[in-house]
Amino acid sequence: MEYLSQFEELKARKLNLDLTRGKPASDQLNLSTAIDAIEINDYSFDQLDLRNYGLLKGLSECRELGSKILGCEKEYIWAGGNSSLTLMSQYLSYLCIQGIGDGPWSSEERVSILCPVPGYDRHFVLTENLGLNMIPVPLNGKGPDLEAIRSNLESDDSIRGIWCVPKHSNPTGETYSKDTIEGLIDIFSKTRNKSRIFWDNAYAVHDFEESEPLADIFSIAKDKGEEDLVIGFGSTSKITYAGAGIGFIALSELNQALYLPYYSSLIIGPDKMNQLRHVKFFQKNDLEQHMRKHADLIRPKFELVQKWLKGQSYGSWTKPTGGYFVLLKTNPGLAKRIISLSSELGLKITPAGSTHPYGLDPQDEYIRLAPTACSIEELDAAMEVLVCCMGLAHQENLKV
């Protein structure tokens, strides 16, 4: 009855809390406000007026910044607008509408994308909206299970790619090992003419504790002659401004040549003024030092989540060293119930199932926690609510 009385007590507090938002808090955004005060006196770069149309692949210095963030050679990088998700959607719509040599994906009866789970809901929603089929494959702590990928590819020739968040994966927090990356390339090399590895390196420089490094997939792929398999993505969304940063796409020389005619029909050129502001900001602010400031603001929040979870008796959970999420694994069948109980107490949690394609978490056991957007005080209250609801749900479950 302990949890029930705590539940009633918490209910009386009429809380309004939110753990759904995988985004920076305002104190993190404040680290970059100097970007708005950057003086621009010269608009000409390479005989071009940066305020005008053009420079489809982005400002050279900004592509350099992208290469530093994504950890690959500059030649691969194009710098775009404020959203890497838009760059993903444009590239995937190109595959659907034109394809890469074997005709438009949308003209085929079934095209499937492998989705390591638990994974990133926006990848899944985009893929579903494009009319593509999704097949979940398990993650094993060092990236997706290679045997599962291999056997899927052998038995299903509709598979055309895989979504990967290779560092501080959303939401499991794991970083793909070099062996996993090599295995991925080797496996997909058999379908090189029709498939792509979508490498969303969203948390490339987002360690808040010492973390495993991520190997550069492009140099690994290049050594194997398979650069064309990889389409990389990244952004400064969680480095400068989430809503007004720079998105990047990384492609091999051949993929650039294939994609450019399509891409150039979608946009006359990116916002080079914002690219210039970013270049100038990072001339004055060292990227690594800037990310350490983010880490210092984020770390206490993740520590607080760990403290609350250690202090209770149920489930298991991740202990990430970077990124934006903690993933909680409850006893099977309890995730929805815990989220619903939390909602009764005024705590919003990302809907159960959102970590899986089509919203289907088969065991109903995963809960994604996003501790960065709220204040320490709000987070403390939110964790109290969550822990109470976990206890209550597990207790209810024992009784049944």
Place this chain on the structure above:
Amino acid sequence: MEYLSQFEELKARKLNLDLTRGKPASDQLNLSTAIDAIEINDYSFDQLDLRNYGLLKGLSECRELGSKILGCEKEYIWAGGNSSLTLMSQYLSYLCIQGIGDGPWSSEERVSILCPVPGYDRHFVLTENLGLNMIPVPLNGKGPDLEAIRSNLESDDSIRGIWCVPKHSNPTGETYSKDTIEGLIDIFSKTRNKSRIFWDNAYAVHDFEESEPLADIFSIAKDKGEEDLVIGFGSTSKITYAGAGIGFIALSELNQALYLPYYSSLIIGPDKMNQLRHVKFFQKNDLEQHMRKHADLIRPKFELVQKWLKGQSYGSWTKPTGGYFVLLKTNPGLAKRIISLSSELGLKITPAGSTHPYGLDPQDEYIRLAPTACSIEELDAAMEVLVCCMGLAHQENLKV
């Protein structure tokens, strides 16, 4: 022989000139440099941090700005990133991949879009890249020929829409009359559940001489109960910065509801910081007055083009009162030759045929001139070259 000797003389000057670029010159961009110096002290709007994700439809005040530019009610407008072309491509990819009730366009054997000609090459390239068929229909000085549209729609049920640049049309310079707009709505109302009018109002406030006003298509359509037929577009690209402005899309309430789930899978939110800069800029600078400054810079260039064309003996041409282009109609079969001769003299002209779908100008007679991007001196030299090449080509033609 007069033209030939002039041709040789001009050739010796080794000129490097360009009339292809329908974009503002740097002196026009200078009109908006205050936008870079705008101080932003408060990032919160409606309980939201503008630097963060969110506000998919754009900042309310910026949507208001869009409604002022496009001349329709604010409720229709979403404010996006720096490119209306991107907004067009996203909406059209939505039609291809999901459709509007009758299934994805891309799953149909043939989907056709009517293209008033001469028209805007980027519309044609985008449409072709999306795998859609294009059918040219003539313009008559007050918009597209309604009879041609009607008979096409009656005989070809693959038609799903029409591209329109309703004011200072690119490149004919004409503005659609109210009768044309009403006729368009009436004709397309018969196919309302499967077709759309793509209303690219790119030059909505871009008069440089007194111009016919453009009627608001949304209010006309609303009166007829046909708002859902119209998808509007526009931007500040030729108002503030061509590469760092704000794009707008305008949709009925129903179309917004239908499109939102797809659109929200493409982007988490637009760059609201740039939207805020634009809002603040136009709080200090009256839009109409600002556009008069553009007009004062542009007008002498168009006058110079007219002066050169009047002073020679061949072809006919438009006398626009706004927009960015003069369209030259040569004797049939001479456009390519004139452009090729100009190229020999170091003058780049937009390739013949680019004013038509698939690059096919059936009479090889249209040449699009874009006089804004170069200086008066360059334009003067460019027109001297062009007039010489026109003379030479017509002379050659007489001899054959």
